[in-house]
Amino acid sequence: MPRLSSGILLFRRAPELQVLLGHMGGPFWAKKDEHAWSIPKGEHGPDEDAETAARREFAEETGSPAPEDLVPLGVVKGSKTLTVWAAEGDLDAEAVVSNTFTLEWPPRSGRLQEFPEIDRAAWFDLATARTKLVKGQLPFLERLVDTA
Structure with a gap:
């Protein structure tokens, strides 16, 4: 069975169409910027409603309630x-x-460390978002763009 994930892409129209993306946290993404940003989202089980999961994950990853x-x-x-x-x-x-x-970090060290799911967030215009988003x-x- 495929893994399921749901999220919310927050956007605003001023000064132009922009989207809120989160830079993925943890050591694998720490020094990456291009295609290292994500829509606030997260995994859920097959029995959980996808929209409910998207709302929960948005709140967990941004610290703000979903719209x-x-x-x-x-x-x-x-x-x-x-x-x-x-x-x-x-x-x-x-x-x-x-x-x-x-996460065990460094690998095979036996040391567990905590990392933020999103280590920072930013607003991007669509052209920039295309270079940042995974x-x-x-x-x-x-x-x-087709719906906004």
Whole structure:
């Protein structure tokens, strides 16, 4: 069974169409910038409603509640089946506080360390977002343009 993930792509229209992305936390992404940013999202089980999971994950990864009104952007299948909604809103990217995950680091050291799921967030215009967002999530930017 494929792994399921759901998220919310927050956007604003001023001064131009921009999206909020989170830089993936942890040692694997620490020195990467291009294609190292993500829509706030997370995994869920097959028995959990995808929209409910998207709302929970948005809150966990940004520290802010998910917006009420969501517009479905559909599904992209890759290593995970990712379902995303868009929501118009504004959020102070500097104030984003993410939940954490535990990882053995360095590998095979026996030491467990905690890392934020998102170590920082920022607003990007669509051209810049195309260079920042992980490649598997790029279709959602085009879908946003079609719906926004």
